[in-house]
Amino acid sequence: MSMNAAISSLKQSRGVIERYREFLPVSDSTPIVSLGEGTTPLVYSAKLSARVGRGCEVFVKNEGVNPTGSFKDRGMTVAVSKAIERGARMLICASTGNTSASAAAYAARAGIECAVILPAGKIARGKLLQAFVHGAKIIAIDGNFDDALRIVRKLGQRENLAIVNSINPDRIAGQKTAAFEIVDLLGDAPHFQLLPLGNAGNLTAYWAGYREYHGNGRSKKLPAMLGFQAAGAAPIFHDKIIERPETIASAIRIGNPASWKQARAAIDQSKGIVDLVTDEEIIDAQIWLARHEGIFVEPAGAAAIAGLFKCCSAKDAVYSFKKIPKGSRIVCTVTGHGLKDPDVLTARMETTTPVAADEERVLRALGL
Numbered sequence: 001m002s003m004n005a006a007i008s009s010l011k012q013s014r015g016v017i018e019r020y021r022e023f024l025p026v027s028d029s030t031p032i033v034s035l036g037e038g039t040t041p042l043v044y045s046a047k048l049s050a051r052v053g054r055g056c057e058v059f060v061k062n063e064g065v066n067p068t069g070s071f072k073d074r075g076m077t078v079a080v081s082k083a084i085e086r087g088a089r090m091l092i093c094a095s096t097g098n099t100s101a102s103a104a105a106y107a108a109r110a111g112i113e114c115a116v117i118l119p120a121g122k123i124a125r126g127k128l129l130q131a132f133v134h135g136a137k138i139i140a141i142d143g144n145f146d147d148a149l150r151i152v153r154k155l156g157q158r159e160n161l162a163i164v165n166s167i168n169p170d171r172i173a174g175q176k177t178a179a180f181e182i183v184d185l186l187g188d189a190p191h192f193q194l195l196p197l198g199n200a201g202n203l204t205a206y207w208a209g210y211r212e213y214h215g216n217g218r219s220k221k222l223p224a225m226l227g228f229q230a231a232g233a234a235p236i237f238h239d240k241i242i243e244r245p246e247t248i249a250s251a252i253r254i255g256n257p258a259s260w261k262q263a264r265a266a267i268d269q270s271k272g273i274v275d276l277v278t279d280e281e282i283i284d285a286q287i288w289l290a291r292h293e294g295i296f297v298e299p300a301g302a303a304a305i306a307g308l309f310k311c312c313s314a315k316d317a318v319y320s321f322k323k324i325p326k327g328s329r330i331v332c333t334v335t336g337h338g339l340k341d342p343d344v345l346t347a348r349m350e351t352t353t354p355v356a357a358d359e360e361r362v363l364r365a366l367g368l
């Protein structure tokens with residue numbers, strides 16, 4: 001057997017391009033760059049279902065278990081494959097952290113260079129470490145994410161450079177596959193799809209995915225899209241650009257979303273809503289999910305869970321689940337892994353004083 005035949009006969013997990021090729025902008029001549037992304041768990045939560053009541057079923061789509069720990073990998077496999085097909089020599093992106101982590105890993109896999117433009121001091125430690133370890137050229141700027149994206153838009157016009165932010169339609173195409181997976185597992189679309197909203201590319205992508213499957217007769221209904229922004233970074237909610245967005249959830253710390261119009265249209269067409277969640281609600285939801293379902297997500301990843309809680313009980317919620325149709329199915333997408341951003345929670349962790357290496361002492365320390 002030749003080396004190539006040996007490699008191609010290896011059993012590898014399929015990434016989203018292989019799984020959903022017919023729905024993606026690839027051809028037989030597209031070189032596929034994949035790390036086996038997608039096919040992430042859709043976890044039924046009895047506890048969240050009980051919170052909603054009325055016989056509703058809540059599922060958590062855990063995107064934190066993608067190869068680099070966020071949903072960005074679904075879009076990156078398509079964006080990088082297409083960039084290579086077009087002859088790009090270097091990827092470039094602005095990032096709040098996860099796009100750069102993903103771009104750096106896929107660039108390494110593809111054997112090309114990657115430049116990441118980041119707001120100085122604003123990137124979660126784990127994410128910055130990922131960009132570094134995968135060998136990206138990291139440029140920190142004195143500015144925020146929106147400034148970084150403005151610069152990348154300009155630089156990306158150069159030959160051989162490929163922008164892999166979600167303004168690249170190949171990213172959105174890849175991210176649609178999360179909606180496909182949900183429909184494939186549930187047998188239909190859910191009634192409600194909850195997502196965090198940052199640059200708003202992902203909500204745009206989910207809606208495109210749900211609509212495409214619906215148009216193909218693979219689902220009977222379309223979900224209402226419910227997007228949640230952090231209270232200090234809520235341009236779509238307030239319908240105005242936020243010059244200095246602030247939130248502990250760095251992945252959604254964005255004041256002027258690139259896919260603002262598309263997400264607004266998706267929310268309106270789907271009869272959905274945009275609402276706010278405070279940093280405190282986000283952290284509470286993050287810890288709740290970790291303690292009650294064993295799923296550890298980063299703060300931005302918990303925004304949809306915080307949103308679900310708000311819809312269940314808050315008087316000021318834009319949409320109330322009190323009047324939700326009985327037996328509704330709800331999917332909350334959690335977008336990134338908790339280990340990426342340890343600093344947010346470390347401050348809350350109790351420090352333990354060591355006890356003697358002795359069975360009795362340990363028993364006593366356990367309160368047994």
Ligand SMILES: *Cc1c(COP(=O)(O)O)cnc(C)c1O
Binds near residue numbers: 071
């Ligand atoms: C990128 C990201 C978001 C925001 O997604 P948008 O497409 O920018 O709205 C939310 N959570 C995590 C963990 C992310 O990495």
